[in-house]
Amino acid sequence: MKLTEILAQAQDPLISCEFFPPKTDKGEANLWQCIQELVAIDPAYVSVTYGAGGSTQDRTRRIVTRIRQETALTPVAHLTCVGATREDLSALLEQYRQADITNILALRGDPPEGMGHFEMVKGGFAYASDLVRFIGEQQGDFSIAVATYPEGHPESPEGVADDIRFLKVKQDNGACAAITQYFFDNEAFYRFRDRAVSAGVSIPIIPGIMPVTNYTQIVRFSAMCGAIIPDWLHTRMQPIVDDAEATKQAGIDIAAEQCADLLAHGAPGLHFYALNKSEATIAVCHRLGIPKGTPKGTPKGTI
Numbered sequence: 001m002k003l004t005e006i007l008a009q010a011q012d013p014l015i016s017c018e019f020f021p022p023k024t025d026k027g028e029a030n031l032w033q034c035i036q037e038l039v040a041i042d043p044a045y046v047s048v049t050y051g052a053g054g055s056t057q058d059r060t061r062r063i064v065t066r067i068r069q070e071t072a073l074t075p076v077a078h079l080t081c082v083g084a085t086r087e088d089l090s091a092l093l094e095q096y097r098q099a100d101i102t103n104i105l106a107l108r109g110d111p112p113e114g115m116g117h118f119e120m121v122k123g124g125f126a127y128a129s130d131l132v133r134f135i136g137e138q139q140g141d142f143s144i145a146v147a148t149y150p151e152g153h154p155e156s157p158e159g160v161a162d163d164i165r166f167l168k169v170k171q172d173n174g175a176c177a178a179i180t181q182y183f184f185d186n187e188a189f190y191r192f193r194d195r196a197v198s199a200g201v202s203i204p205i206i207p208g209i210m211p212v213t214n215y216t217q218i219v220r221f222s223a224m225c226g227a228i229i230p231d232w233l234h235t236r237m238q239p240i241v242d243d244a245e246a247t248k249q250a251g252i253d254i255a256a257e258q259c260a261d262l263l264a265h266g267a268p269g270l271h272f273y274a275l276n277k278s279e280a281t282i283a284v285c286h287r288l289g290i291p292k293g294t295p296k297g298t299p300k301g302t303i
Contacts (some may be wrong), residue, residue, distance in 0.1 A: 146175040
């Protein structure tokens with residue numbers, strides 16, 4: 001099913017999950033176990049990322065194709081501008097069309113490892129908004145989602161104002177939904193959403209959620225992507241940073257509280273950055289009573 005149809009038909013907030021393509025066969029086996037377990041929360045769609053610089057393109061394509069062929073899940077393939085010409089992108093989109101994969105998450109993408117900044121290749125694109133328009137011009141009638149940054153992309157000179165302006169351009173070029181970078185401050189998301197709506201953005205803005213199961217890892221990720229870790233989260237997590245089980249349970253508590261507040265304030269869905277693990281995402285959804293019929297009093301960590 002296409003994202004446009006999923007979004008139009010949704011009666012309840014949508015749950016979605018994001019995976020990354022593993023670099024090894026063992027990692028890929030673990031991913032498939034994770035996907036099988038996440039079926040329990042009935043995600044509306046699942047997305048599969050590229051590595052930096054498009055380094056896992058073949059695995060991404062193979063994984064989303066297998067999801068489409070072997071499961072009842074709706075896959076969304078990430079597509080980036082990095083290192084790709086128009087011809088490269090057109091060929092890849094044709095492969096997706098042939099595999100009946102009709103949903104794309106269009107991104108500028110991160111530069112290859114060791115390169116400090118993004119460089120457009122000759123014959124390619126510099127901006128995700130241009131990639132969105134290009135995808136819309138291809139055969140296949142793709143539904144196109146995009147990324148956005150409620151706390152501002154680390155490369156945006158004007159911070160949030162730039163991200164809102166770029167999001168409006170992506171919408172005008174054909175995007176049907178936006179998925180945010182993860183964040184921990186819901187008020188930042190609400191301010192961003194309200195300003196985006198005032199600027200003419202009408203597509204759903206779906207908050208990205210990262211349950212904290214490894215605090216050191218989250219600090220490292222956040223330094224790279226520009227996500228802000230609030231002082232209260234440092235205070236809550238630092239005393240238990242060496243206790244893996246306590247960290248995981250606290251992370252589930254925090255994510256469940258965050259998600260409940262987001263849904264109460266009209267978020268159209270929740271997009272979980274699952275990191276190829278199922279336990280935390282399932283536990284949070286069970287706390288929220290997702291899918292319907294799941295007791296909201298489900299014990300901590302139960303999956």
